[in-house]
Amino acid sequence: MGVVDTLGRPLRDLRISVTDRCNFRCVYCMPKEVFGRDYEFLPRAELLTFEEIERVARVLVSLGVHKLRLTGGEPLLRRELEVLVERLSSLGDVDLALTTNGAALAAKAQTLAEAGLDRVTVSLDSLDDEVFRAMNDVDFPVARVLAGIDAADAAGLSVKVNVVVKRGLNDGSILEVAERFRGTGHVVRFIEYMDVGATNGWRLDDVVPAAEIVRTLASEFPLEPVEAHYRGEVAERYRYRDGGGEIGVIASVTQPFCGDCTRLRLSADGKLFTCLFAVRGHDVRAVLRSGADDGELDDAIRRIWSGRSDRYSELRTAGTRELRKVEMSYIGG
Numbered sequence: 001m002g003v004v005d006t007l008g009r010p011l012r013d014l015r016i017s018v019t020d021r022c023n024f025r026c027v028y029c030m031p032k033e034v035f036g037r038d039y040e041f042l043p044r045a046e047l048l049t050f051e052e053i054e055r056v057a058r059v060l061v062s063l064g065v066h067k068l069r070l071t072g073g074e075p076l077l078r079r080e081l082e083v084l085v086e087r088l089s090s091l092g093d094v095d096l097a098l099t100t101n102g103a104a105l106a107a108k109a110q111t112l113a114e115a116g117l118d119r120v121t122v123s124l125d126s127l128d129d130e131v132f133r134a135m136n137d138v139d140f141p142v143a144r145v146l147a148g149i150d151a152a153d154a155a156g157l158s159v160k161v162n163v164v165v166k167r168g169l170n171d172g173s174i175l176e177v178a179e180r181f182r183g184t185g186h187v188v189r190f191i192e193y194m195d196v197g198a199t200n201g202w203r204l205d206d207v208v209p210a211a212e213i214v215r216t217l218a219s220e221f222p223l224e225p226v227e228a229h230y231r232g233e234v235a236e237r238y239r240y241r242d243g244g245g246e247i248g249v250i251a252s253v254t255q256p257f258c259g260d261c262t263r264l265r266l267s268a269d270g271k272l273f274t275c276l277f278a279v280r281g282h283d284v285r286a287v288l289r290s291g292a293d294d295g296e297l298d299d300a301i302r303r304i305w306s307g308r309s310d311r312y313s314e315l316r317t318a319g320t321r322e323l324r325k326v327e328m329s330y331i332g333g
């Protein structure tokens with residue numbers, strides 16, 4: 001039995017953050033000045049176990065969730081992630097995806113595919129090694145991420161590529177990334193730099209609007225729009241007129257899509273968030289660890305979703321920008 005929120009939005013997708021740690025320090029997400037040596041990440045005992053994650057996911061699948069996405073932090077830092085993948089992939093008719101920075105993908109793609117993973121989204125902000133190293137801020141070479149993408153492809157995983165575009169940093173890389181993946185079947189999605197969290201020093205001037213990204217792409221490769229696959233699809237899609245495949249743009253700043261948002265997020269320490277821009281979550285770990293049965297867990301989750309009324313991106317103002325929002329590395333991108 002499905003559940004809808006106060007604005008009539010059904011619950012369809014679950015993003016599961018398995019860790020708040022990352023081996024990159026992307027300047028727009030986990031700036032080094034904040035996430036330095038002294039930063040206190042979640043202690044191990046606070047993380048949901050794989051059994052607990054599976055329980056929450058199972059209840060959510062029974063409530064109509066069809067898409068599960070593992071994320072973080074960097075999900076491939078969580079030990080034996082393939083064990084969780086195996087458990088989640090056997091929950092029934094689910095589409096199981098992973099968002100990763102790709103650093104460990106060359107080593108893990110085959111195991112993950114064998115465990116039942118369907119798809120990966122790899123974050124790759126530039127093909128220019130110097131720009132890429134400056135953006136991840138740990139001097140990680142782009143070639144290793146490209147090797148990860150190749151390994152995922154060879155393992156039979158469907159691959160998407162995420163590019164966050166920040167003005168003055170990698171807006172010069174848009175065409176090169178598009179060109180690299182044209183004709184490969186890997187869809188590139190260009191994402192507007194968002195005011196998530198409270199530490200990345202976001203300014204509207206740093207956002208390259210999706211319309212500008214599309215104009216840049218179309219100047220080189222003629223494009224035509226593609227109809228959305230389903231309600232709640234985050235990317236606006238375009239296809240290359242010459243048959244080179246598709247690209248997407250995610251315009252959460254300039255064209256918010258809260259009205260179609262069907263996503264719930266589970267943080268690594270077991271809080272459910274109904275919005276990426278939330279200030280606080282609902283503690284489902286407390287419910288799990290209180291000895292509640294699945295019926296009680298189901299009731300708790302239904303209450304959370306049916307009481308939901310958030311639509312942050314549509315209401316974004318100077319005031320909402322000042323809110324102490326949770327970090328994306330914690331809530332799960």
Ligand code: SAM
Pocket residue numbers: 022028029071072073074075099100101102121122123162163164191192193194195196200328329332333
């Ligand atoms: N570590 C994984 C990765 O790099 O893909 C998963 C977590 S990461 C938080 C998920 C996605 O969020 C990445 O594609 C990242 O580029 C994107 N992201 C992080 N901060 C962002 C921001 N301020 N605006 C837009 N996208 C952002």
